[in-house]
Amino acid sequence: MPLDKTLQGFLDQARASGAPDLADLPVAAARDLYRHILAAADVAPADVCVEDRAIEGPGGTVPLRVYRPRHEWPRGIVVYYHGGGFALGDLDGYDSVCRQLCEDSGATLVSVGYRLAPEHVFPAAVDDAWAVLEWVARHAEMLLPGSARIAVAGDSAGALLAALMCIWARDRSGPAIAFQALVYPPAGAGRHGEFASRTRHAAGPTLTIRTIDYFNRLYFGSETPPNDIRAAPLLATDLSGLPPALVQVAAYDPLRDEALAFGERLLEAGNDAMIVEYHGLAHGYISMGGMLQAARLAQRQIAQGLRTALQSPSA
Numbered sequence: 001m002p003l004d005k006t007l008q009g010f011l012d013q014a015r016a017s018g019a020p021d022l023a024d025l026p027v028a029a030a031r032d033l034y035r036h037i038l039a040a041a042d043v044a045p046a047d048v049c050v051e052d053r054a055i056e057g058p059g060g061t062v063p064l065r066v067y068r069p070r071h072e073w074p075r076g077i078v079v080y081y082h083g084g085g086f087a088l089g090d091l092d093g094y095d096s097v098c099r100q101l102c103e104d105s106g107a108t109l110v111s112v113g114y115r116l117a118p119e120h121v122f123p124a125a126v127d128d129a130w131a132v133l134e135w136v137a138r139h140a141e142m143l144l145p146g147s148a149r150i151a152v153a154g155d156s157a158g159a160l161l162a163a164l165m166c167i168w169a170r171d172r173s174g175p176a177i178a179f180q181a182l183v184y185p186p187a188g189a190g191r192h193g194e195f196a197s198r199t200r201h202a203a204g205p206t207l208t209i210r211t212i213d214y215f216n217r218l219y220f221g222s223e224t225p226p227n228d229i230r231a232a233p234l235l236a237t238d239l240s241g242l243p244p245a246l247v248q249v250a251a252y253d254p255l256r257d258e259a260l261a262f263g264e265r266l267l268e269a270g271n272d273a274m275i276v277e278y279h280g281l282a283h284g285y286i287s288m289g290g291m292l293q294a295a296r297l298a299q300r301q302i303a304q305g306l307r308t309a310l311q312s313p314s315a
Helices: 005-016 027-040 095-106 122-138 155-171 207-219 256-268 293-310
Strands: 048-057 060-071 077-081 108-112 150-155 179-183 247-251 273-282
Touching: 005 273, 027 095, 027 273, 048 095, 060 095, 060 122, 077 095, 077 122, 077 155, 077 293, 095 108, 095 293, 108 122, 122 150, 122 155, 150 155, 150 273, 150 293, 155 179, 179 293, 247 256, 247 293, 256 273, 273 293
Parallel strands: 077 108, 077 150, 150 179, 179 247, 247 273
Antiparallel strands: 048 060, 060 108
16 A cells, blocks of 8 residues: 555655754754644644633643634533654644644543653653643533533544543543544554564654654653553553543554554453554644545544544433
8 A cells, every 4th residue: 555645745845855854853943843744734723712721730830722612512522632752742733633623523622731851751741641631620610511521632642641541540530531532642652562563664754763762762761661551551451441442543654553452452451442544644644634635534533533422412
């Protein structure tokens, strides 16, 4: 199965312009490049209501951005954790993604500006993710008056956080989570387990093994993450009793096989899980809905899963 020809053309142009691998840049420059990558092929910003907020987290203030659909009453609340290897990404970079997901799903969406490495190393992002989930559960009536269901979603590093939040909510008698939408989760942190896709797609075409190692060094202090489910949910011994899940993976992704393995383990543990592979797409497609039809379809599929799961039984 060849790479999507539109994506191939986009990548050829990037290479011709001399765009570097993120791993070759200082953190500040990598963050700036990542913002440009996110904006280059995204959909136009959807017309939704937006409010910036902040809460006190375990390590200081955690910025949030709350999105509400303008043309329908929200169906529930989605807590969204962005990608970027725990070192890149922010509320502004993911603004278009979150606006579109809010409009497509008809849900109130809370985007989380968790702390980033190397300024804040493991497990800072995890601690912030949990603090925000608990805050949303406590303030659900304020965010969405009435009985509101809560879902979690995320891409890449954010998908790891979303998956872990479901495990912690089960083990800590935490907030009830109705659904988890996981887009190419690095369930083995790009290192744990033996997966052929890491070799097959080591050079990309978007995410590379060098970049994964770069992120791991920034966040974990080593290319080899700790043997800890907070670093790699695939290490969890028990994945039963978790919320229904949608796991999306990209065929051209070094993380493909570990994401598939996590989805398969969810099924083996008796959970309701849908595992969908997008052929022709590469890691990062969540922000390419304005350029790639398949990426826009993936965005809509996430939204439909959320819309269905958050639908009130009485609606």
